[in-house]
Amino acid sequence: MKAMMKKERMTRPMTRAAERSGASPVELPDGMWERIAQKAYELWQERGRREGHALEDWLDAEAIVMDEIHEARE
Numbered sequence: 001m002k003a004m005m006k007k008e009r010m011t012r013p014m015t016r017a018a019e020r021s022g023a024s025p026v027e028l029p030d031g032m033w034e035r036i037a038q039k040a041y042e043l044w045q046e047r048g049r050r051e052g053h054a055l056e057d058w059l060d061a062e063a064i065v066m067d068e069i070h071e072a073r074e
Contacts, residue, residue: 036061 028036039061040054047053 032065035065039064 036058040057043057043060044050044054047057
């Protein structure tokens with residue numbers, strides 16, 4: 001897993017379910033995707049570089065970054 005990925009790779013195709021429901025993809029504020037990716041990479045390293053847990057690392061990283069943002073606003 002790389003800490004930073006090119007912006008072209010950040011655009012993900014919509015899932016079939018999202019296409020059917022008419023939902024649009026969520027756009028993250030500038031720099032948010034990079035912050036989450038960096039934190040996910042750090043978690044992956046801290047957890048012994050476990051394979052097969054990328055989604056878990058990403059979701060945990062999202063939660064951590066969101067908490068940091070909310071704490072900064074208080």
